[in-house]
Amino acid sequence: MSFTIAIDGPAAAGKGTISKAVASHFGFAHLDTGLLYRAVGARTLDGTDPIEAAKALVAEDLEADNLRSPEVAQAASKVAVIAEVRAALIDFQRAFARRSGGAVLDGRDIGTVICPNAEAKLFVTASAEVRAERRYLELSDKDIDISREQVLADVKERDARDMERAEAPLKPAADAVVIDTSDLAIDAAVAKAIAAIKARRET
Secondary structure: OOOEEEEEOOOOOOHHHHHHHHHHHHOOEEEEOHHHHHHHHHHHOOOOOHHHHHHOOOHHHHHOOOOOOHHHHHHHHHHOOOHHHHHHHHHHHHHHHOOOOOEEEEEOOHHHHHOOOOOEEEEEEOOHHHHHHHHHHHHHHOOOOOOHHHHHHHHHHHHHHHHHOOOOOOOOOOOOEEEEOOOOOHHHHHHHHHHHHHHHHOO
């Protein structure tokens, strides 16, 4: 039996942490679809054509050490606006979503484009300022030299690119449960997500 949980939202809203916790709670497989775009973006930094990189993507590419760097994050956002790149990665994501035993996918267009028929949909968000501070602390822990102001600018730039792109813009699905984590502790956010999914499983 398959059960698909689609979790969307902007960068640093907490969707990755919530998705992993949800997958662990229900015993489902988890896919961070943003890693697909980060892996393609990383390849483009070496001069590879983004469409060719997307078509040639293999599972090992998702394990590269540099996928969480600011440079790769920006490259990922840029390749994500390319229709041919998105098309090349859709089949991989949809196959994962319908695997037996259940699946959790997090990204930016899971509930709207990749899995519009997902049994449960969440949209995890937070203010740009809160998300920028989270990302700044995360990068600082990795000794990446960057200012708070630059991180906030990067977050706002990425939000604009993700929300305004012609292909699969970032937005909540009409039937998604919206969870704003701006003032929520992670445990409370996870509990809210699990409760929303349980409600959908029981209907």
